Each structure stands twice: as C-alpha cells, then as structure tokens.
Amino acid sequence: MTISSRTRNALVFTFTFALAFLNAVPVFAASVKSQVIVRELRSENIAHNKTGTDPMRKMLVYLPAGYDESSLQRYPVIYFLPNPFEDSYRFDFDHRDAQALFDRAIAEGVIKKFILVAVDMNTTLGSSWYVNSSATGNWEDFMIQELVPYIDANFKTLPNRDSRGIAGIFIGGYGAIRFGMRHPDVFGSVYAMHPVGTGTGVRVSAAIPRWDILASVKSMDDVKKDGGTRIFTTMFQAHLPDPDRPPLFIDLLARQEGDQLVIDAKLMERFRDNFYLETMIPRYADNLKSLRGFKFDWTRNDANFDHVYANQAFTHKLNEFGIIHEAEEYNGAFGADWGVDGRFYTDALPFFQKHMVFTETNEHGQR
Known part of the structure; x- marks a missing residue:
C-alpha cells in the first residue's frame, strides 16, 4: 500500500503541529504560574543612620499567576510588614509557603489577583518601628517616598490609595496602623494582626x-x-x-x-506621645475616618496580657472619637496566622477583597 504525497504532507503537518504544541505547553504553563521575586532598593533616607544599618533594603514581591500574560491588566498592592522577631522578612515565604497560600486564595475566590510586597524594615538591633529617627534613619520616608513609588514604577500596579492596602503582624501590625493614621492618601485599607504598641499595658x-x-x-x-x-x-x-x-x-x-x-x-511624655498609637488618635482621627477599611485583631491567649489590655482599650478610644473600625478578640493560639485556617487566609485576605479596588478607573471615576 502506498501513501499519496498529499496524505504524506498532511501527516507530516499534523505531527509537526502536535510536536510544536507539546513543546509549547511547558513554556505556557510556566509562564502562568505565580512568581516571587527578590529586589533591592538603596534608600537615601536610611543611608546616613548612626547605627550602621545597611541602606540597601531587600524585598520580596509576589506576582499572581498570569502577571506576564497581559500588558494591560494592573493589580492592587498589599504591603506586608512581617513580624520582625522572625528570622527575616522572607520567613513566611521560606517556612510557611505564603506563595502557595496566596495562589490558593486566588484560585478559590477568596480574593482577586493582587501583588504583595514584603520588605525588610529592620535595623541592626531589631525593628525600626517604621518611623523617622535621627539615630536609625528615616524609615517612614523610605516607605512613602521611595518604596511605594519604586513599586508603582516597576510593576503593573493600580497606583492609588483605593487599590493599596497595608497589613502587618505584631510590631508589623503597629506599623500598618501607624502608616494608615499618617498616610491615608497612600494606604486606603489597613489590617493589623495582633498589633503591639497600641497603648498602655497593665505593667509600667x-x-x-x-x-x-x-x-x-x-x-x-x-x-x-x-x-x-x-x-x-x-x-x-x-x-x-x-x-x-x-x-x-x-x-x-x-x-x-x-x-x-x-x-x-x-x-x-515625649516617648508616650510619639510611640503609643492611642495617644495619636486625636491628631489623626480624621485620617482614620477617611480609610476605606480598618481592622485589627488579637488573641486573648497572649502570654503578655499587656497586649490584650492595650488593644481592648484602643478600640474603645477609637469609638470615643467616632472612628469606624473592626476590632476582634479571638480565642486562639498566638501566631496562628498562616495556613488555610490561619487568619491571614480567613480574615485578612477577605478584608482586602472587600475594601480594595481591583479595577482601573477613568478620569470620571468610572470602572
């Protein structure tokens, strides 16, 4: 039996197409996976600190699946301030698989696609507390004047406060609230997980x-x-x-x-006025009222009851000034923030889904 030249050409074309498709599949599959990339940014605001802190600041940037597939789509950004008592700013990605957790949240509709930025905000001794200091450098200015503009210039973000949120854990929660207090024009939504420094505790x-x-x-x-x-x-x-x-x-x-x-x-008096968030409420009440969303939580099982006491008092003082917010004391283990049953997945991400804007608006405010 002989095969005609037309049939032979058709078979060759079919085989070639099938081979090309099979070769293309891994490339396509790889291109639509989420990414976690490392970047560095030298900060002039930290360069002249007295404590020897390196002005070259490292960060991780989570990019959702399909980020490279469209040049037109832009994404909201969550800035994340990790617990500075972990080994490093990347601890939650290296040891708790934050990337897979975010992928699952998007796949299951917990939250739409977003970018997340986790940055090293520690000094040589520990937390910077996210403030401008003549000793450790100007960390607040680094965040507002350098980091946020850098992310907007180098990634496909929705560069406005409605599409920009900030979250943090423990001291990072303190920083999230503080940035929301002072810069509601930059961060429209704030979620603080078990913040400290909210106010006076039981002990002196x-x-x-x-x-x-x-x-x-x-x-x-x-x-x-x-x-x-x-x-x-x-x-x-x-x-x-x-x-x-x-x-x-x-x-x-x-x-x-x-x-x-x-x-x-x-x-x-100087320390209290500059440090405790509850002392800052009168100065920044209008700023807090302008937020699209504001929530913080804490576990009643914290071994340091000062934190529980201070957060209870903090929510009452916010109420005294008419500041709409959510505050939740939950019955759970301290630090149970990760995994599908952790509060980042069950509470923080749904909060940002509700309060952040995920689509671009035109000059008339239409989406």
Missing part, C-alpha cells in the same frame, strides 16, 4: 528594660543580653533618639537608684 513600661545594662553599655551588643532591654532599646532609638550619644544613640527616660525606678517625666 519603664519597669521592663534593665536600666543597669542601659546605663553601662559599651556597645550595642550589650543590650542583646536581655530580650526586653533589646526591644525597648529599639523603641527608644525610634522615639527618643539622640544622635550625639553613642553607642545606643538614645535619651534614657529612667534610671535605677537602688530599689527605686526614677522616671524623667518630660522624656516619658
């Missing part, structure tokens, strides 16, 4: 650090001997900086005299 805060260590330090490494002292040193570097007072570059608001703790009232 000045009784937590060891003042004998602070009074006799020879280097910044000395404060690492005690966890509470280290944390409070980062707080003082952020809110009571003294660039002419090495090696810690802080003003000491208290001193230990025998069994008595002597507190400098003026420095304590």
Whole structure:
C-alpha cells in the first residue's frame, strides 16, 4: 500500500503541529504560574543612620499567576510588614509557603489577583518601628517616598490609595496602623494582626528594660543580653533618639537608684506621645475616618496580657472619637496566622477583597 504525497504532507503537518504544541505547553504553563521575586532598593533616607544599618533594603514581591500574560491588566498592592522577631522578612515565604497560600486564595475566590510586597524594615538591633529617627534613619520616608513609588514604577500596579492596602503582624501590625493614621492618601485599607504598641499595658513600661545594662553599655551588643532591654532599646532609638550619644544613640527616660525606678517625666511624655498609637488618635482621627477599611485583631491567649489590655482599650478610644473600625478578640493560639485556617487566609485576605479596588478607573471615576 502506498501513501499519496498529499496524505504524506498532511501527516507530516499534523505531527509537526502536535510536536510544536507539546513543546509549547511547558513554556505556557510556566509562564502562568505565580512568581516571587527578590529586589533591592538603596534608600537615601536610611543611608546616613548612626547605627550602621545597611541602606540597601531587600524585598520580596509576589506576582499572581498570569502577571506576564497581559500588558494591560494592573493589580492592587498589599504591603506586608512581617513580624520582625522572625528570622527575616522572607520567613513566611521560606517556612510557611505564603506563595502557595496566596495562589490558593486566588484560585478559590477568596480574593482577586493582587501583588504583595514584603520588605525588610529592620535595623541592626531589631525593628525600626517604621518611623523617622535621627539615630536609625528615616524609615517612614523610605516607605512613602521611595518604596511605594519604586513599586508603582516597576510593576503593573493600580497606583492609588483605593487599590493599596497595608497589613502587618505584631510590631508589623503597629506599623500598618501607624502608616494608615499618617498616610491615608497612600494606604486606603489597613489590617493589623495582633498589633503591639497600641497603648498602655497593665505593667509600667519603664519597669521592663534593665536600666543597669542601659546605663553601662559599651556597645550595642550589650543590650542583646536581655530580650526586653533589646526591644525597648529599639523603641527608644525610634522615639527618643539622640544622635550625639553613642553607642545606643538614645535619651534614657529612667534610671535605677537602688530599689527605686526614677522616671524623667518630660522624656516619658515625649516617648508616650510619639510611640503609643492611642495617644495619636486625636491628631489623626480624621485620617482614620477617611480609610476605606480598618481592622485589627488579637488573641486573648497572649502570654503578655499587656497586649490584650492595650488593644481592648484602643478600640474603645477609637469609638470615643467616632472612628469606624473592626476590632476582634479571638480565642486562639498566638501566631496562628498562616495556613488555610490561619487568619491571614480567613480574615485578612477577605478584608482586602472587600475594601480594595481591583479595577482601573477613568478620569470620571468610572470602572
């Protein structure tokens, strides 16, 4: 039996097409997967800090599946401030598979496609507390003047506050609320997970650090001997900086005299006014009222009851000023934020789906 030239040509064409299609499938499949890319940005706002912090800041950027398939589609952005007590800003991606969690949330309709940015906001000693400091650098300016414009210039974002949210965990939750308070024109939606620093706790805060260590330090490494002292040193570097007072570059608001703790009232007032979020409510009430959405949560099982007490008081004070918000005390383990049963999946992402704008608007405000 012989095969005609027409039939032979048809078979060759069919085989060639099938081979080309099979070769193309892996390329196409790879191109529509989500991506997590690493970027670095040198900050002029941090470059002249006194504490030796590297001004080259690293970040992870989550891009949803299909990001490269269309040059026209643009995406809302969630800025994420991780818990600074984890190993690094990328801990949730390296150890909790945040990428797969976000992929699943999008696939199951929990939230539409979005970009997420997780950036390293830590100093050499710990958290920057996201503020401008003459000791550690201008971290607030880094976020507002450098990072957000960089992301909008280099990725397909919806560059407006309605499509820009901020979330954080623990100290990162503090930063999320603080940025929402001071920059509602940049971040329209705020979700803080178990924030600290919202207000006064049960204990006297000045009784937590060891003042004998602070009074006799020879280097910044000395404060690492005690966890509470280290944390409070980062707080003082952020809110009571003294660039002419090495090696810690802080003003000491208290001193230990025998069994008595002597507190400098003026420095304590300055610290409280600059640090506690509840003291900032009167100044930024109108800003908070302008947010598209504002929520924070905390677990009643936190071993440090100061955090529970402060968050309960914080929501009451917000109510006193007529600030619409959501506040939830839940009965669960501290740090149970990840996985399909974690609050990032069950609460934070649905919150942003509800409050962020996912489509572009024209000059008349039409979508």
